[in-house]
Structure formats: C-alpha cells, structure tokens
Amino acid sequence: MVEVTTQPRPPAPRAAGAGELFQLLRDGRPRTRAELAAITGQARSTVAARIDALLAAGLVAPAGEATSTGGRPPVTFAFHPGAxxxxxxxxxxxxxxxxxxxxxxxxxxxxxxxxxxxxxxxxxxxxxxxxxxxxxxxxxxxxxxxxxxxxxxxxxxxxxxxxxxxxxxxxxxxxxxxxxxxxxxxxxxxxxxxxxxxxALGEHRSAWPDVDDLLFVKVATGIGAGIVTDRHLLRGAQGAAGDLGHVALPGAEHVQCRCGNVGCLEAVASAHAVATALGAQGLPASTGADVVALVRAGDLAAAQAVRQAGRDIGTVLAASVSLLNPSAIVIGGILAEAGEHLVAGIREVVYRRSLPLATQHLRIVTARTGAEAxxxxxxxxxxxxxxxxxxxxxxxxx
CATH class of the missing domain: 3.30.420.40 (ATPase, nucleotide binding domain)
Incomplete structure (x- = not known):
C-alpha cells in the first residue's frame, strides 16, 4: 500500500480591494508598494492604483522613503488619521x-x-x-x-x-x-x-490593546457587562448580550428588581442598591457618589457594604469566567471609585469559585480610562x- 503524503496548501493571497488594502495600513506602519504587493499577492500595478485612490481620498499619505537596496529609494505610505x-x-x-x-x-x-x-x-x-x-x-x-x-x-x-x-x-x-x-x-x-x-470598546482599545478577551463590568445605577472576545465586541442576536445585572443572584429571591423580576444582581449590588441600604441604616447616602464619599471618609459600614456588593457580583462573574474565559475583567462605573473594596470582593469569590485553568492568568482590575471610557x-x-x-x-x- 502506497502512503500518500498531502502537502499543505500555500496560504491564499489576501484579497486587496482599496478598502481591504487600507486595513493593512491602519496600524500606522509605513509600507512601500512592493511590500503591500508581497503581502496581498496582487500585481504592483493594481496595488499602485489602489494606493492612488486612497491618497486622493486623504486616507493615506506619503511617509518618507524606505532604505534603498540600490537605485532610487522607494516611497512609503501610511494611514493619515487627520483625513x-x-x-x-x-x-x-x-x-x-x-x-x-x-x-x-x-x-x-x-x-x-x-x-x-x-x-x-x-x-x-x-x-x-x-x-x-x-x-x-x-x-x-x-x-x-x-x-x-x-x-x-x-x-x-x-x-x-x-x-x-x-x-x-x-x-x-x-x-x-x-x-x-x-x-x-x-x-x-x-x-x-x-x-x-x-x-468596553473604549477601555479595550485605549488600555488593553494586546488583550484578545476582556470583560468590562460597569457598576453604577445598574450593572452591565461589555464582552470583548477575540478582539471583537460580542453583542448577541439582538444586542442584549452582557445584561449581567438581571442574572439571578442565589439567596436574593425576596428582593424586587425594577425589571419586574426578583433576585436580580442589580437589585442587590448596584450603586443604587448599596446607597439605599446604607440610607436605611441612617447614613447620608442616596447615590453611588454618596457611597464613594462615605468609603473615602473611612466609614466602616459603607466599606463593608461595598465589599459585599463585590462578593455578590463575583458570584455571578464566576459563572461568566467559566463560560467566556477572559484574560482580564475590568471594573468601571461609580462604585469602582470606592478604592479596592469592590474589586477585592469580586476577586475573593471569582478566584475561589472558578477553575484554576480559567483564573491562573486572569487579572481583575479597575478601569484605567475612568469616566472617558x-x-x-x-x-x-x-x-x-x-x-x-x-x-x-x-x-x-x-
């Protein structure tokens, strides 16, 4: 019996319409026509015509000359973000x-x-x-x-x-x-x-550009998540993916949520819920900003309430970690401004409840872009x- 060895096919050349060719230049790195022709597998005349179209549109601009290997140095082209x-x-x-x-x-x-x-x-x-x-x-x-x-x-x-x-x-x-x-x-x-x-888009592109899989969690009046997977935002069929706040929290079945259900995470652990609970204890808290102010002033009850909110959020996030396996969980929103208390509570539960394989390189941090995200x-x-x-x-x- 003769064994037939199948040789792997060489990669097919990338399609290179002007729009597709431009995607190669979006990283800002200057390239020559010859480099672009080699990457795309297209004829240099075709590449030149498409570069000319992008130049005319202002999306690409000359970026100096490349090092010559003999003869006239070739011109390089790069993305022009001011177009x-x-x-x-x-x-x-x-x-x-x-x-x-x-x-x-x-x-x-x-x-x-x-x-x-x-x-x-x-x-x-x-x-x-x-x-x-x-x-x-x-x-x-x-x-x-x-x-x-x-x-x-x-x-x-x-x-x-x-x-x-x-x-x-x-x-x-x-x-x-x-x-x-x-x-x-x-x-x-x-x-x-x-x-x-x-x-999630703003935080990922600005602060975590090298991370492929990220979960952004906003803890404010409500609780929601933005899911970045394989560097793309995951929206779901109708755009409803990431509605973390209305996932049921075990043990909270008696708490009414504004959505009409009971036991939602948002009804227990949002900034609004924490402020309401502290207000019921006689503390001056009606908003998330009030909660943050109390924590920063050293109020023990407020710090404990925020830490518990973190634990509750961590309970739901642990399931998300098992399902999505992100490299980073970034916590934003007003309640994230209350120091490390919220994130510490989240870490406490997520690292305990999730599998070691999913958490061995997982980072759980506060947002770097803050209010600008x-x-x-x-x-x-x-x-x-x-x-x-x-x-x-x-x-x-x-």
Whole structure:
C-alpha cells in the first residue's frame, strides 16, 4: 500500500480591494508598494492604483522613503488619521460627554455637562446636535470633515436599528429613531449602542490593546457587562448580550428588581442598591457618589457594604469566567471609585469559585480610562464603521 503524503496548501493571497488594502495600513506602519504587493499577492500595478485612490481620498499619505537596496529609494505610505473626524457621544442618566476625534482616534475637542436623559429624545438629541456642531468648530473642522457619529445610551439598544428597547431609566425613548434624528442633523451615518458596550470598546482599545478577551463590568445605577472576545465586541442576536445585572443572584429571591423580576444582581449590588441600604441604616447616602464619599471618609459600614456588593457580583462573574474565559475583567462605573473594596470582593469569590485553568492568568482590575471610557468607545465605534473595508470601497466608488 502506497502512503500518500498531502502537502499543505500555500496560504491564499489576501484579497486587496482599496478598502481591504487600507486595513493593512491602519496600524500606522509605513509600507512601500512592493511590500503591500508581497503581502496581498496582487500585481504592483493594481496595488499602485489602489494606493492612488486612497491618497486622493486623504486616507493615506506619503511617509518618507524606505532604505534603498540600490537605485532610487522607494516611497512609503501610511494611514493619515487627520483625513476626517468623528463625534463620540456618551449619554448617561444625568450627564453627557461629547468629543470630536480624528480617526486614530485622538481627542481634538471635548465637552462634559449635566444632562437629564429623562427630558426625552427631542430635547436631548437637539442639544447633542447643537453641542456637537460647536465642538467641530472648536476643533477647527467643518461639517464636511465629519464622517460619522457614535452614541452610547444608558439602556438596552437593538444594535441593528440603533433604537432603544424599553429602557427603564429613559422615559419616552422606547424605539426612538436616534440614528435617523441625528443623521438628519449631521448628514452622516450614526451608530448607537448601550453605554456598557461602548465603555468596553473604549477601555479595550485605549488600555488593553494586546488583550484578545476582556470583560468590562460597569457598576453604577445598574450593572452591565461589555464582552470583548477575540478582539471583537460580542453583542448577541439582538444586542442584549452582557445584561449581567438581571442574572439571578442565589439567596436574593425576596428582593424586587425594577425589571419586574426578583433576585436580580442589580437589585442587590448596584450603586443604587448599596446607597439605599446604607440610607436605611441612617447614613447620608442616596447615590453611588454618596457611597464613594462615605468609603473615602473611612466609614466602616459603607466599606463593608461595598465589599459585599463585590462578593455578590463575583458570584455571578464566576459563572461568566467559566463560560467566556477572559484574560482580564475590568471594573468601571461609580462604585469602582470606592478604592479596592469592590474589586477585592469580586476577586475573593471569582478566584475561589472558578477553575484554576480559567483564573491562573486572569487579572481583575479597575478601569484605567475612568469616566472617558464611554466617549472614547463611541468614537471607536464610529471610526471602525468609517474605516471598514466595505465603507471605504463604497466611499471611493461614490
């Protein structure tokens, strides 16, 4: 019997339309036409034509000359992040943060202000449009420079449509056409997601770019998670992935949650729940900020309450660690500002309840980007849409 040895096939050349070719340049590293032709397997004339199209669009710029191996040194080309700008919008229950960024995305102009989401979509989105236009001017850019808008909302969002879906703290926003309203004001694509997902994007891209799998947990008025797996945000079928706060917590079956169920993690361990419990003990606490202030002032009862909230969150996160096996769990939101008490409680339970294989390299830390995570993530979402291969090809054809 003759043994037949099958030789492995050589890797197929990467497809290299102008949009796909551009993806090779997004890392900012200058490359020559010859290098790009070698990577893609395309003819140098084809690569040259596509580089010319990207140069004309301003997305790529000459970046000097490469070292010569004889003859005239070849010209290198690199991504030009200043070609366009995007507007990132992070809307919370009582605040708003906006930023105009380039395509890196580097912040060019930003603005924070108190804002009541309960005022409804007409008032809030009109304010966003007016403030965004002022920020463009402050950044020295005009309306024609704006390529896209990214928006984060403090409630469930159907990502495909960008419409809020029965958001509990956003009266009047259910099924509001946020992309249509803002798109009509700015004349560009508008991407919308829930606030925790955009915080996960911002934290991952800014602080953990080398981590493939990350879980971002926001502990504030509610509790939610943004899931980054294989460097991509996992949204689920309707955009509802990561709704950690409404997972049932063992032993809390008697506690009513605002969602209508009982025993939800959010009803026991959110900043609102901790503040309510401390207030019932006679302490001056009605908000998460009040809880943080008490902990920082050395109040033992507040510190113990936050530590217990961490343990409760850790109980639910332990199951998530077994299911998703992240490399890092990043804790953000107002309650994460109460020192190490919250994270210590989470670590205590997760490391005890999860398998050693899943936790041997697991880091559980507080967020590095702080309050800027949301607006940075909104910009990342807008930039990724604008710079996708399909979007670039469509723009060049137009």
């Amino acid at each position: 366009k700008v995007v507007l990132g919008v992070d809307l919370g229950a009582t605040h708003a943060r906006l930023a105009v960024t380039d395509l890196s995305p580097t912040v060019l102009a930003a603005y924070d202000a108190p804002l009541a989401i309960a005022d409804g979509p007409d008032a809030v989105l009109s304010w966003v449009a007016e403030t965004g236009a002022k920020l463009l001017e402050e950044a020295g850019r005009g309306p024609a420079d704006l390529a896209s808008v990214g928006v984060g909302l403090p409630g469930p969002v159907e990502h495909a449509s960008g419409h809020p879906n029965n958001p509990p703290i956003m009266p009047g926003w259910d099924d509001a056409d946020v992309p249509g309203i803002l798109g009509g004001r700015f004349g560009v694509p508008v991407l919308v997601d829930n606030d925790v997902n955009i915080m 949301g607006v940075l993530g909104a910009s990342v979402m807008a930039v990724d849409h604008v710079l996708s291969a399909a979007a670039i090809d469509a723009a060049l054809e137009a």
